[in-house]
Amino acid sequence: MNAAGQRTLLTGNQAVAWAVRLCRPQVIPVYPITPQTPILEQISAFSAAGEMTAEILTPESEHSAIAASIAASLTGARVFTATSSQGLLLMHELLHWAAGVRSAVVMCNVNRTVASPWGFWPDQTDSLAQRDTGWIQWYTESAQESLDAVIMAFRLAEGVNLPVMICHDAFYVSHALETVIVPGQAAVDRFLPAYSPRFNIDPAAARSVGSNVDQTTYRRARKDIGAAMTEAGVMTDAIAAEWSGLTGRDQHGAVEIYRCEDAEQVFVTMGSLCGTVREAVDSLRGQGHRIGLLKVRQFRPFPGDQLRGLLRGRERVMVLDRNYSPGNGGILHQEARAALYGMQGQPAVLGYLAGVGGVNVTPADLVRMAIESGPVGQDDNKFTSVWL
Amino acid sequence: MAKTIEFHDEGLFHSGHAACPGCVEALAIRVIANRIGRNAVAVVPPSCSAVIVGPHPNSALDIPVYHTSLESSAASASGIRRALNASDRRDTEVIVLAGDGGTYDIGFQALSSAVERNEDILYFCFDNEGYMNTGGQKSSSTPWLAATGSTPRGKPSKKKNLVEILAAHGIPYVATATPGHLDDLGRKIDKAMTIDGMRMIIILIPCLDGWGLADDVGVTMARLAVECGIFPLYEVEQGRTYTLNRQSKTLPVGEYLKKQKRYRHLNEAQIGLIQAEVDEDWMRLLEKTGSRR
Ligand SMILES: Cc1ncc(C[n+]2csc(CCOP(=O)(O)OP(=O)(O)O)c2C)c(N)n1
Ligand code: SF4
Numbered sequence A: 001m002n003a004a005g006q007r008t009l010l011t012g013n014q015a016v017a018w019a020v021r022l023c024r025p026q027v028i029p030v031y032p033i034t035p036q037t038p039i040l041e042q043i044s045a046f047s048a049a050g051e052m053t054a055e056i057l058t059p060e061s062e063h064s065a066i067a068a069s070i071a072a073s074l075t076g077a078r079v080f081t082a083t084s085s086q087g088l089l090l091m092h093e094l095l096h097w098a099a100g101v102r103s104a105v106v107m108c109n110v111n112r113t114v115a116s117p118w119g120f121w122p123d124q125t126d127s128l129a130q131r132d133t134g135w136i137q138w139y140t141e142s143a144q145e146s147l148d149a150v151i152m153a154f155r156l157a158e159g160v161n162l163p164v165m166i167c168h169d170a171f172y173v174s175h176a177l178e179t180v181i182v183p184g185q186a187a188v189d190r191f192l193p194a195y196s197p198r199f200n201i202d203p204a205a206a207r208s209v210g211s212n213v214d215q216t217t218y219r220r221a222r223k224d225i226g227a228a229m230t231e232a233g234v235m236t237d238a239i240a241a242e243w244s245g246l247t248g249r250d251q252h253g254a255v256e257i258y259r260c261e262d263a264e265q266v267f268v269t270m271g272s273l274c275g276t277v278r279e280a281v282d283s284l285r286g287q288g289h290r291i292g293l294l295k296v297r298q299f300r301p302f303p304g305d306q307l308r309g310l311l312r313g314r315e316r317v318m319v320l321d322r323n324y325s326p327g328n329g330g331i332l333h334q335e336a337r338a339a340l341y342g343m344q345g346q347p348a349v350l351g352y353l354a355g356v357g358g359v360n361v362t363p364a365d366l367v368r369m370a371i372e373s374g375p376v377g378q379d380d381n382k383f384t385s386v387w388l
Numbered sequence B: 001m002a003k004t005i006e007f008h009d010e011g012l013f014h015s016g017h018a019a020c021p022g023c024v025e026a027l028a029i030r031v032i033a034n035r036i037g038r039n040a041v042a043v044v045p046p047s048c049s050a051v052i053v054g055p056h057p058n059s060a061l062d063i064p065v066y067h068t069s070l071e072s073s074a075a076s077a078s079g080i081r082r083a084l085n086a087s088d089r090r091d092t093e094v095i096v097l098a099g100d101g102g103t104y105d106i107g108f109q110a111l112s113s114a115v116e117r118n119e120d121i122l123y124f125c126f127d128n129e130g131y132m133n134t135g136g137q138k139s140s141s142t143p144w145l146a147a148t149g150s151t152p153r154g155k156p157s158k159k160k161n162l163v164e165i166l167a168a169h170g171i172p173y174v175a176t177a178t179p180g181h182l183d184d185l186g187r188k189i190d191k192a193m194t195i196d197g198m199r200m201i202i203i204l205i206p207c208l209d210g211w212g213l214a215d216d217v218g219v220t221m222a223r224l225a226v227e228c229g230i231f232p233l234y235e236v237e238q239g240r241t242y243t244l245n246r247q248s249k250t251l252p253v254g255e256y257l258k259k260q261k262r263y264r265h266l267n268e269a270q271i272g273l274i275q276a277e278v279d280e281d282w283m284r285l286l287e288k289t290g291s292r293r
């Protein structure tokens, strides 16, 4: 395998497992759930073949998987885990914990509908419901992007001491087979040196972690997480630039834009839906519409400033949400509206619940939606999201 | 006759800790800390032990303490263990200092899995037979008919037998102990440290507040519990080899129950029923130890 990498066919989940292997984590506590399981099985296969040396811990639940992940990270190990849907929700208490103790766990969450009723379909409500837990969150669109994201995520997590969640959509990304360039080990080793945290659990220094604190200390700890989030916002773009240089492939930071140069209208979305939007944009451009896509890769820290910079002066922004917060609407819609609110040159912001529950959204649906929305008018700045 | 206990204290457990005055859990932690030594990491969930170890920025222990969530002690300890193994620090002991609620109840699932995986962890369960940190409600370790904040008329069900459950897992070592038998406790810690894999020592902690006891009777109450047979001192190795450490029970259980406010609502008939149950459990234990009489 050369430095630039080897071209091969992989699913999104296999691509994640390959990235994990290249990052040389030392501890991997993980619990199976559809559609994440192939990640666990591929990692186990690498390990059984002697191609990975990580301690693989197979506990009785995702709750214990994340508990062990956090503790191992605090003991100075590089740690990876993966889950989906119910598993992520079962972790919820400890997701707050992971950030609170400033662990550097990297986790892949395969976005899947949340029960009840049972479903196995792509839907991002599972991870978006964790937006206040203090995790950095990235959403990826393809197997290649997931692979690169995992590698960059370790750099970021270990750089700012916050956990990072890579989210990719069930089946569209997790199980779809694509051509993927797997970078060489030497490139990854250069990019990602061994983890050496400033503080860890070590008998050589009898430091304790997480005991009872007073109000002032608690508040300071929260503010510190905020500062680390801000730092992460800056670091993401620098890390992406560095990894671009090493791979010779374009890597993106918090956002990615597609055909936005002169766009009057811009779609904003996350994850696999971006592929659909690209096609719709091409087709609408072909019909003379000045339209583009802004892909939010990093949902936390939310790239509000970048959205303001890139969307200032546009006529209309159409936010597509493959998630649903009952009683309000699309979560990305809410956040984008809040970010754009009150600025000079504020575009109209429309929200569409597109693909909730995994229903298919075609490029034609989006073309029709863009055309039917007509000229920007009074009605255009509706607070609520519209079901597509 | 007074007997002096040989105890080598290296000062790993400091004064100024936050236990209720007179609490024998602090005594047990002092023995544990000094027996285990400095090459160790402690995992502590919310419980009296978390309070005793102390709030930020203080710590009564001279080893690093990871304060974890109520249900995750065994999983957190596993994570620390694996991380230490990954960097070739297998000689560092990972210990858990948890309560009965965090062990028998909410943390039981994680515990069972850690035992099944045979993680190399030395787990101490301070069994004060209730949720004392939250003011004294029942746990599944609360004995039959004991009154707690959530069972004011007495708990209607039996105490869960965690030793047997762990023995059924084939755990390398499980033992009971009390702060009223410090030489026995020390010996069990030493023995546990020579064994690889998952080890559990369940230490009965007569809770001054929760059981309704005077400040100075912790040690006495622990001894009475053993002498009346309601809390036998024994060890099980590999889930098979039983050793009974005190061969006979010498007191009626009423001598133990009547000294505790949590049992003051009991009538003689109920005490008789508890006695019958203690006798039956004792016979069963004797069968397992092979010292049937
Ligand atoms: C998930 C969760 N539920 C409830 C609590 C509240 N809580 C803190 S300590 C405790 C009881 C602990 O009892 P035990 O483990 O027996 O320890 P003790 O206080 O008796 O030493 C409870 C219920 C918590 N911290 N976390
Ligand atoms: S509540 Fe009971 S067990 Fe806890 S410190 Fe006080 S006396 Fe000890």
Ligand SMILES: [Mg+2]
Pocket: B099, B100, B101, B126, B127, B128, B129, B130, B131, B132, B139
């Ligand atoms: Mg208790």
